[in-house]
Amino acid sequence: MDRGSSLNIMYANTLDEMGVDQTNLYPIRAPFHSIMLGRHAIPLGQINLPVTFEDQSNYRTETLTFDVVGFPRTFHAILGRPCYVKFMAVPNYTYLKLKMSGPHGVITVGTSFQHAYKCEVESCGHAATVVASKELATLREEVAKKMPDAKKSIGSFELAEGSKEILVDPSSFEGKKAGIRTVLSYE
Structure with a gap:
């Protein structure tokens, strides 16, 4: 359970272990971020899979879209906010429980x-x-x-590329100037 994740993630190894052929993935080129500091990841593709919680007496099944990634894993999948919305589930991180409504009452999923x-x-x-x-x-x-x-002295100031100096107060005789950036990078 990851309340911060805006997508559901499944690892390619998990798909292999489930016997799902990776040719069933449909392409996606949109990267996602915050997996590794300063890096973005491009998924191998997306897949729609049915996900079921609980047992035969009281269960709920919904189809979720997973972004499939090919890097090493510590989990089988990460369920994010799209899962909670689809199941209308409420996670409780303190008690490690996930609750949702089922046809015969509340379904509670948890771990030790x-x-x-x-x-x-x-x-x-x-x-x-x-x-x-x-x-x-x-x-x-x-x-x-x-x-x-490190060789520059502390307190020294040099204009960045794509910057220009302008007078802070054009009517003043002091000639104090400020640096203004004229172009913004994508970053």
Whole structure:
């Protein structure tokens, strides 16, 4: 459960384990962000899958759209806000419960704190592996390129490219100037 996610995510390994052929994916080129610091991810595609909560006596099934990603996983899928809207479900993160209405009463889906802790430990282990990977080295190089030059004195000021100086008060004789950016980058 991820109340912050604006999409449902499924990992390619999960699809393989479910026996779903990846040729069933339909293409999507829209990237999403915040998976890894400073990076965006482009999904392998999207897929619509039926999702069922509870058992035969009281169940609810809806078809959800998942963005399928091909990077390593610590979960099988991430259910975001689109899932909660479709099921009209209410998540409670304190008690690790998800509640929704069913044909024969309220459906409650939950887990134990021990299982949640185990998943958290696995997730931290996975994050540590990613941190130690080559991709982190690339990230560090990119950040280092964007770092200010340490040789410049503190307090010195240089206009950025695409900037111009204008007089703060054209009627004043002091000649105080300010730098104004004339173009904005996409970033």
